[in-house]
Amino acid sequence: MSFSLLGLSATILKTLADINFTVPTPIQNIAIPAIINKKDVLGIAETGSGKTAGYVLPIIMNLQQRLLLKNRHANVLVLVPTRELAEQVKDVFNIFGKNPLFPIKTLAAYGGVSINPQMMGMQGVNVLVATPGRLLELVSSNAVHLSDIETLVLDEADKMLNLGFKDEMTKVINLLPAMRQNILFSATLSKDVQNINQILLKEPVIIKIETEGESLDLIKQVAYIVSNEKKGPFLRYLINHHEMKQVLVFASSTHQVDAIVNKLRKNNVDARAIHSKKSQGSRTESLAQFKSGKLKVLVATDLMARGIDVIALPFVINYELPRSPKDYIHRIGRTGRAGESGNAISLLSTNELDHFEVIQKKMGKQVEILDSEQILKSAL
Known part of the structure; x- marks a missing residue:
């Protein structure tokens, strides 16, 4: 029609x-x-x-x-x-x-x-x-x-x-x-x-x-087993290896969001944080820069997820898993929209594996889980 x-x-x-x-x-x-x-x-x-x-x-x-x-x-x-x-x-x-x-x-x-x-x-x-x-x-x-x-x-x-x-x-x-x-x-x-x-x-x-099943079909999902202390370095590896120009990273708390951004900036990765404790001016500026493609990495909490609408966003990364499967779907749903394909990557510590099994069952899809250690070894 x-x-x-x-x-x-x-x-x-x-x-x-x-x-x-x-x-x-x-x-x-x-x-x-x-x-x-x-x-x-x-x-x-x-x-x-x-x-x-x-x-x-x-x-x-x-x-x-x-x-x-x-x-x-x-x-x-x-x-x-x-x-x-x-x-x-x-x-x-x-x-x-x-x-x-x-x-x-x-x-x-x-x-x-x-x-x-x-x-x-x-x-x-x-x-x-x-x-x-x-x-x-x-x-x-x-x-x-x-x-x-x-x-x-x-x-x-x-x-x-x-x-x-x-x-x-x-x-x-x-x-x-x-x-x-x-x-x-x-x-x-x-x-x-x-x-x-x-x-x-x-x-x-x-x-x-x-629409969940249809939209999820457009998203290529993959997960990596990563220890908590190595999530930061592996996140930087993914950004550089895939030459990501625009990536939305989700974390579970405002403290973790700020910590991720600080680490990325110290390693010369252009990143900004968006969460409820940021001023409205800061949030508006960060989102505008990200939407326009001037900002490479935006790190956010779940509270901000539904206000982030970027056309043809190529990458979403779960630095940590959300509490509920619905929040997981909302997160990765920032990519793979309006007929465009997208990529969703999850970084899993060993104590998150059982929860990720529950998420996969709820969304009715199996996600490939890879060992980050083997990938890093082959990259060196």
Whole structure:
């Protein structure tokens, strides 16, 4: 199916063509017409399935058809769990909202930075993308009014609930008009997500896209047995041996992320860290440099994973395994996206082998496990 058959405007179709978006993803095929027709939507699909454009495109369509009313307050509210995802969603709205006749103003609001510029930027906002805590701060300061919200989007609802935003989300929802369109997207359909669905959505169009198997087929996975003290040298060997120009490395803690970056820099490998203890300015700059290809190695925690969306990212390395198989899939899902192949490498200490067996069973795939000692010996 083509985007031209989904009811989108000529302006949006031209933008899609300009950035070489030719074929909608399965979730976009169903979500776009449903949202244009003002239906409530529940979408369950993995990261990388096209969920963001699946709601951004039809929301822009609906906004542009009614912008002549010139409301003073935002009409669309998108709640997200992280600052990085807020900026990512804002960027997608900006790409497709460019229309000289009906320009759409989008603002991202989140904590960790001064609230004053966000308060001053509220004038004339059509789409507000926000984390729940900062949104409530803006409401309590009378900087934003939610009385005109016609469409609410909960993006990455499972992540928001996992991060403890349930009470804040409930407070926000209670401030909204009763008559509105509700859109809920999530990577998983957990019990908490089901409960919100039952309270929030009215006769929703339900979309469940099974994409894990398809996307994993595009990822070449390999694991190496490496002692903890040799993981640093072996990581540098992999980066140099494969001549990696762009690689995302995952570690389990902010302390470990910083330690990895320090070691890489001492060995003349261009690397930066991104985690919750970094300032927003540092995080934004690191991510921008990595996306543009100016930064070779970005080292991150799992909390940052869903805000990192890089087209055709060639390599992901697990310096340590995550706690859950789902987090492992989310990590390696940063590569092998949008039809492009990718590589996922895991460095396993001996006490991680049993856990890696569990991960392989959960994702239904066997991964080749090699001995790093033999590889290093042959390389010398």
